[in-house]
Amino acid sequence: MMSILGLLELNFSFQLVSFPAVILKRLTFHPDDCFEVRTPNLASLGQEEPWTPNTLSLRLDLSDPSDPNVSISLYFDPGTRPLGLLPGSKILLHNVEHKISKRKNVYCRFINTSVLTVISFPPSLQKRITTDETSFTRLYLRDIRGSVQGMQQAVCSITRISRLTLRWNCIWCGKLFTKGRCAARQEGFCSSDCGRFGASASVVVDDGTAESLALVEAQQVAVMLGLTAAEWKVLKDEVWMRGELEYSYNQQFHDPVADPLWNVVAALCCKASSFRRFNLSFCLKKQLHHQDVSEKTFQLGEMRYATQLLSSPVLFVKNITPSDWKALVSHWQHLHEAEQSTH
Incomplete structure (x- = not known):
């Protein structure tokens, strides 16, 4: 099991890597575009579906659990992706592909043999969920x-x-x-x-x-x-x-x-x-x-x-x-606002 800090070294030679991380930001974009067109986050999920569209590519900005200032990007191709990819979630990645761009930027790509496990969700997402039904x-x-x-x-x-x-x-x-x-x-x-x-x-x-x-x-x-x-x-x-x-x-x-x-x-x-x-x-x-x-x-x-x-x-x-994802998101938003009001 590696750390993000170790992955950022340019002399790192392993092609498949495993490491823990915290999701900082989630961005989706069209596969043919090189820029992001949508940036959902927990604070703006009132009317936004919390699951990313399968027709768009996805980029997750991840930070090292022990050092929030150390980060790396993880890319997903269009298709069905794991649930729970929300900013603030702690995840564990296995067998993701380690890549270095032409500009010597280090990043990772989620491939067919990769496994993503959500260790914990953001504090405001409680296990107790109440919907209208x-x-x-x-x-x-x-x-x-x-x-x-x-x-x-x-x-x-x-x-x-x-x-x-x-x-x-x-x-x-x-x-x-x-x-x-x-x-x-x-x-x-x-x-x-x-x-x-x-x-x-x-x-x-x-x-x-x-x-x-x-x-x-x-x-x-x-x-x-x-x-x-x-x-x-x-x-x-x-x-x-x-x-x-x-x-x-x-x-x-x-x-x-x-x-x-x-x-x-x-x-x-x-x-x-x-x-x-x-x-x-x-x-x-x-x-x-x-x-x-x-x-x-x-x-x-x-x-x-x-x-x-x-x-x-x-x-x-x-x-x-x-x-009914809208009911779930509404409840999550209510919990988030209630938590913010107590601080």
Whole structure:
């Protein structure tokens, strides 16, 4: 683990670095521009979304926790980014790329193998969050280990839909049900003409402190995809004609003429509205402990790296609703003003 002061030495030779930092400033800009077009900060978040737009590049100005006068810039390309990147947040960075510009300026870049963990948020952002609709104590994903029991709630962003299955099953034997007929009818095992629709998805969620695998089922899948009741019914009717449809994140798009329905579902999983922030009510499918680790390998250039990470918890989602970020920001702003008035 390095320090920002050590990274600023021009003779520093490591390409991947890890270090703690405090976010001083957050700036977003268009990928083709060399200047910043938006500078949100905690004091002006009244009407501003606290999450950075995925279509813009991002620059974080970071300071050394032990010396606020020592700073370095960290750049993110457009795309889905960790949550919690607010001025004043303390973060821990792993495997970010160390770069030196033509003008001998030292900076860092967040790449595919990088990991960012939010250690703590600004003092005014309390864990107790109250909105117009609900009041609950937020649980951060980093705290989900063996001591967590029962139903919990968290505010997360869906960063990837890894798998989605839409399927009609026979209510009697459970076989595939297509066009009003059980697949076992041809074999003479079942003569049922009643089917039941099921939907399930495996998604990766991130709340800025850690990421987890979440399992979403039934009507919650429609909420996750941002579909209305009428749109969800149309999708179910289309799947009824074929019996089953499976989407996987690593699959290539199909022939638009041969399989248009699959391409529609793939587009729903990839579109920006599928990566919104949600309030999740969940329970742990499997209890995890602090000693549970998994090994991760990755390659950068000709070098291959291996590291051990804490195993990600698996969440079974009971309810999912879009997060009302304006209500959260309003509450954060109220806490910030109340804190300022006491000083």
